[in-house]
Amino acid sequence: MVTPPIGHSAALLARFQTIRKQTESLCAPLTPEDTVMQPMVDVSPPKWHLGHTTWFFETFLLKPHLPAYTEFHAQYAFLFNSYYNTLGSRVNRAERGTLSRPPLAEVLAYRQHVNQAMETLLQSELSEKQADLAALIELGLQHEQQHQELLITDIKYILSCNPLLPEYLPEESPVSGPISGKQPKNEWVTVPEGLYTIGHQGDGFCFDNELNPHQVFLAEFKARAWLVTNQEFLQFMEAGGYENFVYWLAEGWDLVQQQQWQAPLYWVQQDGHWYHYTLHGLQQVDLQAPVTHISFYEALAYANWSGHRLLTEFEWEALAQLHAGTPAAGNFLESRRMQPQAACLADENFAVAQLLGDAWEWTYSAYLPYPGFTTAPGAVGEYNGKFMINQMVLRGGSCATPQSHIRTTYRNFFHADKRWQFTGIRLAQR
Amino acid sequence: MVTPPIGHSAALLARFQTIRKQTESLCAPLTPEDTVMQPMVDVSPPKWHLGHTTWFFETFLLKPHLPAYTEFHAQYAFLFNSYYNTLGSRVNRAERGTLSRPPLAEVLAYRQHVNQAMETLLQSELSEKQADLAALIELGLQHEQQHQELLITDIKYILSCNPLLPEYLPEESPVSGPISGKQPKNEWVTVPEGLYTIGHQGDGFCFDNELNPHQVFLAEFKARAWLVTNQEFLQFMEAGGYENFVYWLAEGWDLVQQQQWQAPLYWVQQDGHWYHYTLHGLQQVDLQAPVTHISFYEALAYANWSGHRLLTEFEWEALAQLHAGTPAAGNFLESRRMQPQAACLADENFAVAQLLGDAWEWTYSAYLPYPGFTTAPGAVGEYNGKFMINQMVLRGGSCATPQSHIRTTYRNFFHADKRWQFTGIRLAQR
Amino acid sequence: MVTPPIGHSAALLARFQTIRKQTESLCAPLTPEDTVMQPMVDVSPPKWHLGHTTWFFETFLLKPHLPAYTEFHAQYAFLFNSYYNTLGSRVNRAERGTLSRPPLAEVLAYRQHVNQAMETLLQSELSEKQADLAALIELGLQHEQQHQELLITDIKYILSCNPLLPEYLPEESPVSGPISGKQPKNEWVTVPEGLYTIGHQGDGFCFDNELNPHQVFLAEFKARAWLVTNQEFLQFMEAGGYENFVYWLAEGWDLVQQQQWQAPLYWVQQDGHWYHYTLHGLQQVDLQAPVTHISFYEALAYANWSGHRLLTEFEWEALAQLHAGTPAAGNFLESRRMQPQAACLADENFAVAQLLGDAWEWTYSAYLPYPGFTTAPGAVGEYNGKFMINQMVLRGGSCATPQSHIRTTYRNFFHADKRWQFTGIRLAQR
Amino acid sequence: MVTPPIGHSAALLARFQTIRKQTESLCAPLTPEDTVMQPMVDVSPPKWHLGHTTWFFETFLLKPHLPAYTEFHAQYAFLFNSYYNTLGSRVNRAERGTLSRPPLAEVLAYRQHVNQAMETLLQSELSEKQADLAALIELGLQHEQQHQELLITDIKYILSCNPLLPEYLPEESPVSGPISGKQPKNEWVTVPEGLYTIGHQGDGFCFDNELNPHQVFLAEFKARAWLVTNQEFLQFMEAGGYENFVYWLAEGWDLVQQQQWQAPLYWVQQDGHWYHYTLHGLQQVDLQAPVTHISFYEALAYANWSGHRLLTEFEWEALAQLHAGTPAAGNFLESRRMQPQAACLADENFAVAQLLGDAWEWTYSAYLPYPGFTTAPGAVGEYNGKFMINQMVLRGGSCATPQSHIRTTYRNFFHADKRWQFTGIRLAQR
DSSP: OBOOOOSOHHHHHHHHHHHHHHHHHHHTTOOTTGGGOOSSTTOOOHHHHHHHHHHHHIIIIIHHHOTTOOOSOTTHHHHHOOSOGGGOOOOOGGGGGGOOOSOHHHHHHHHHHHHHHHHHHHHSOOOHHHHHHHHHHHHHHHHHHHHHHHHHHHHHHHHHTSTTOOOSSTTSOOSSOOOOSBOOSOSEEEEOSEEEEESOOSSSOBOGGGOSOEEEEEOOEEEESSOOBHHHHHHHHHTTTTTOGGGSOHHHHHHHHHHTOOSSTTEEEETTEEEEEETTEEEEOOTTSBOOSOOHHHHHHHHHHHTOEEOOHHHHHHHHHHHOOOOTTOOSGGGOOOSOOOOOBSSTTOSSOSSSSSSEEEEEEEOOOOTTOOOOSSGGGGSSGGGOSSOEEEESOOTTSOGGGOOTTOOEEEOTTOOSSOEEOOEEEO | OBOOOOSOHHHHHHHHHHHHHHHHHHHTTOOTTGGGOOSSTTOOOHHHHHHHHHHHHIIIIIHHHOTTOOOSOTTHHHHHOOSOGGGOOOOOGGGGGGOOOSOHHHHHHHHHHHHHHHHHHHHSOOOHHHHHHHHHHHHHHHHHHHHHHHHHHHHHHHHHTSTTOOOSSTTSOOSSOOOOSBOOSOSEEEEOSEEEEESOOSSSOBOGGGOSOEEEEEOOEEEESSOOBHHHHHHHHHTTGGGOGGGSOHHHHHHHHHHTOOSSTTEEEETTEEEEEETTEEEEOOTTSBOOSOOHHHHHHHHHHHTOEEOOHHHHHHHHHHHOOOOTTOOSGGGOOOSOOOOOBSSTTOSSOSSSSSSEEEEEEEOOOOTTOOOOSSGGGGSSGGGOSSOEEEESOOTTSOGGGOOTTOOEEEOTTOOSSOEEOOEEEO | OBOOOOSOHHHHHHHHHHHHHHHHHHHTTOOTTGGGOOSSTTOOOHHHHHHHHHHHHIIIIIHHHOTTOOOSOTTHHHHHOOSOGGGOOOOOGGGGGGOOOSOHHHHHHHHHHHHHHHHHHHHSOOOHHHHHHHHHHHHHHHHHHHHHHHHHHHHHHHHHTSTTOOOSSTTSOOSSOOOOSBOOSOSEEEEOSEEEEESOOSSSOBOGGGOSOEEEEEOOEEEESSOOBHHHHHHHHHTTGGGOGGGSOHHHHHHHHHHTOOSSTTEEEETTEEEEEETTEEEEOOTTSBOOSOOHHHHHHHHHHHTOEEOOHHHHHHHHHHHOOOOTTOOSGGGOOOSOOOOOBSSTTOSSOSSSSSSEEEEEEEOOOOTTOOOOSSGGGGSSGGGOSSOEEEESOOTTSOGGGOOTTOOEEEOTTOOSSOEEOOEEEO | OBOOOOSOHHHHHHHHHHHHHHHHHHHTTOOTTGGGOOSSTTOOOHHHHHHHHHHHHIIIIIHHHOTTOOOSOTTHHHHHOOSOGGGOOOOOGGGGGGOOOSOHHHHHHHHHHHHHHHHHHHHSOOOHHHHHHHHHHHHHHHHHHHHHHHHHHHHHHHHHTSTTOOOSSTTSOOSSOOOOSBOOSOSEEEEOSEEEEESOOSSSOBOGGGOSOEEEEEOOEEEESSOOBHHHHHHHHHTTTTTOGGGSOHHHHHHHHHHTOOSSTTEEEETTEEEEEETTEEEEOOTTSBOOSOOHHHHHHHHHHHTOEEOOHHHHHHHHHHHOOOOTTOOSGGGOOOSOOOOOBSSTTOSSOSSSSSSEEEEEEEOOOOTTOOOOSSGGGGSSGGGOSSOEEEESOOTTSOGGGOOTTOOEEEOTTOOSSOEEOOEEEO
């Protein structure tokens, strides 16, 4: 990972406090009972997210670097390690939902304990060594932001399993409000043939999987200016898209039949209308908004049906190099909409909508190492590299991504069958 | 089911209030997070037990018989039905652990709502119809007592899964105190050959599976005067009992190998000593106390190894006809020991210890209908009969059974592989 | 096991030769490819049956008792052991279908090799020791007869899996011929209350699970004079028997839904008519013949629906004591009908049809040890006792049972969900 | 697919006859029993391969294009369709091993019937239409060659499951003979940076997944001149490679533990030496020969341990453009060695050994569509495209690949966990 030089630790301290508080505020609407649920193995209980992000700072910063630090509890290292083999044994991922203790209140106390110690560390004298620590702290904060997005998607899944369909944010503004922004002028934008430099450059933070900028040759292609909408996806459904194998990869078609998929995750049909469960409760599907909660298989089947295709992650990054930007009204975690919204640009200079935020865009690129990829020694090296198999790359962030966490070189990755993230579709032209 | 004539409803009201309160007091030491756990499919979350026992009264008593009754919540009938097909669809048993809502506080409010309505019902005028209601109310109370035992065994399993090994009753007296009572004088007691009448007779309550008293011919046999102790079971373990197939049924031997059983459930070896998890935390195994948390397979393997055998349920009932009684110091739920204790008789007239309470005794009888068994029409008929396959009968109650719930004709039943109940071994002589 | 004194070994030799030849003749219609199939784990490949029955004689007779015997192949003991832990490791049951070698021809050569050695043994001088051997040989022959029945049912299952629906016995007489025999005069026969002696008595061969004749008290009951017919079972089907949970045990109802059972095994509906696969190919269902290939769950559901019940194994044996006999036209393996036939008595003195032969009758008795049951030391002790859990007793033999193999005390046993044996239903009156 | 213009059909006819005969000769050493085995779901029974390759010609050529053609059997289309949804329902892949009928002899008759009809078709008058047919016939022959390789690997797996460890080719020359050829002069060869054209060009046959030659930019890299040997892999094993998670992808490490992998497939340790099952029986591992029967996970773990990496498929193709060639002594199916052999070049001009033949080389490239990839309409379009997910590309062919079937643009693909193909490792330098 790469971290910018820190002018002084005050800025880092402020950022630390903001991000840590944000995590807790995301859990505020939950009951203690909600925070221990694990209704499927991909989902982690919110209480576990609260503990695990804290464990990261305790393990990588406080224990090795703050001499006076006293461990909060001897067994939390075992309880809150996620997958770091370097750091010893841990609770099995599938059994995170069996842990009622420590109770939520105690995990919040653990957070306070670690926060205070981190503040001590951050207020201590600057030194050479401090530069390395800053990089680790930044990694811890980025890590926590990743878990903020997972918190939102996991909470959504947890509450959706409940027949009472509870509302996470009952008081919030409706998901599909009037669209006040501008639309892209053209449906398709062209990206010219050429050698593009792919990967992260410059001083800002990035993960190791974005490193080693390298040249990739691309032929000319056209990308769609906005994401596939619910209306468009409904046309696919009504045209029998879920019943016709010709649009599907073989493994996807098997899933469609085993799982009896007939619509995106969270959709239900009632009285001839389609509704979907949102974090604001059950709502009628907003036809102008991007379709979301679809697997890679569904994204590709839609693309095949429509006569188009998906972008590769390299094409996506080239497109973003030419057209990205952060419109003031971007739909990120901070908007609290918690659902993608219809294409809507703050500035008419943008030719492409929804590049960042709204919905992660499935690419037809497998998650593989960039040329020259290496892993750091020790536990931090287990962060990304060991997952580089059988997953597909997604780009661009979603409505559940913190705005300061995303960038155009960011590589997210999930297995092709996953549907509980805010995933969507951008088309390319053959 | 059979119910005695009720003199007046005041006694029933008092019993109703006592039993309902008892259930809540059993949950008092739990956190809200504890009450939603389902770490294996056999275990139900404590919050679910609280709701389900309440649903029973709402469904079978209040809705049909209290005209002014207002349902607490329209969806609770769906959430808290256990297995009654007659009463429509319900949450899948394996998914009870996915329900964080309604929160514990609301389920307790549901209990209060139903309790008040039941009190209204119980205080209303006596009538012919009332007699039927009394039978249903008694069934509801017996049902709740069954769930009190399940609550204890489920809570034990839930907390045992937690690496912190929390204590449910930290302040209670130790499990293995000095034994102040008397021991049986002889190791074996003889039951003579003859025709015995098996099944429930008289006016008291019983379940439908105990009905139809009928004659069973038994040859003479000898039964052991006390339950197999931890010390005796340790000898079996040390003699390689878990490593030698000759003592085991074929399906049991497969389980031993798949599950790598080497000791009863909850036992761990540390520094050369055996400990077991109890509701008072991890404790050294009490050698004089009965072995518990063993499957039928282990019970039979022990019997085979020792050169003896298990009783049939008919032999057990004949033994109990000759020797049962309720010593004042019986070890039931009310003792709060929550663990079987060493053989200990209050009265030297008893020849047999531990017949009632301490540990359920596996018999080598399958759970089958008595001659003439019939099921009641409607949902109540689903109570027992539909489980009469592939389960073994257990007799005598345990340290988690409410004292007023057990009797010598009581037939409990579990699959041969289950270990999370307080199950033990009484030997018979070949 | 008990064996009658053998007058001279000549009779035993003749019996040995007849039974061994019978096994081979049952495999004669098969291709080599047929003989290695294991389409489900309960089924063993016919080639394996051929080898395993031979291995029994090699292991228990020739190796210990014929000094000059040379083993046919060093690895056959490993390949053809079924489940005897005493005799060491073996091919996993589920993997018997992965063994293409040794080819069929070599297994037939193995049979010849062992047959010749057995003939040498049987022709050797009589001695004290010989009496023990005769018992073991008789056990081997009874064992081979059990496998003859399994061969028939396994072959039926194997061929039924093939979309070509091959005929095993194309040239044989049709299953449902004109019924030339007599019918019982009354629908129900009464068995009076009393103490009955259950279990094998006398000198003839029996298995260890039939031993220890003992008294069982039975109340008066009525048994149906013939087995439930296909026509009667069709009425149950047409009345929605497979769609209504009230008739079913809970575990049975789960199976009905998981496996989507709608008819007995092998039944298919075509153009409004019901056909079933038989060993003579696909045939229209014979309405007068007994229903077969049903699980215990279906038998009990039928009984419940009809307002009757199943017999216990003790009732069955009492009924047989009063009414059994072997009509000349009994429908056993030797008839080559390979399908139960309509009730048909050779002699009007019989009040009950189909007691022996036609279809095994599910009883509502679990397979448990008789009082005083003990197992023999060594491998032979693994024959029966270790299966005494989670299985139901069937009585009376079937159209695939060799006539000389069955008797009224014979206890067959299968898990309640099994359907590939020739199983049927006899009703009792409540 | 692309097919060269055919001068006259005589050449095609000769090629048809040779390839068809080759398939049968590969099955000649098998017993009928061998030809129906399916010990794991990836393996198809040899008899099925014989039928399926024949079905291809019947379905795509004879039925639509030979008017006088009479179908051999109405149900073979159902029995021998592999995965073409376009062509209707079929036997489930996992159930191919349940089909004993039609017997082997009849499938061979089916082959003859189709061969004769194909010969009629190939001898008929040339026409415009003929050109299309030639392309389809060529596809059928390439398809059959693919199944020849699968036949060899499936037969190996089938026989390896048998405790008798039968020899498929007992009389053949030993696998590890004296190496008579030349070795590469340098351990590493450099491929310079540049834009390479990847994909098939020219007139020869190729599959659709190789089409659309396109430019790929590559940085300079070094490739190893020979494949990783058994000796080198043993060093990895002895250094604890299978016990240390740091070398493994997370999903691979899970597999290592679940499956208890400790060596390549088919390896067994006896008396301190390593042996492996080969098609010539159990043999001591040849230390100079390439390691084979390893998963992608093992290939990558080895590369990580050795401080190197795997090539991408684009790097491999660039390497092959510079260094490929077909030495006369190449180790393909035709050599009948059936095992990779030590590096051995016929000509000293070759800098790189084992590029074609010996063992398929796992690349760290996922199997994805080339830019502009499209599928043909109809069933032929299901050939490749629908498998483009969750598989890794392998390059270069193996000792089981027919020599005329392989080329440097050929893309083979398997899931990362598969080990029953002849797979190996070529290293690149970081």
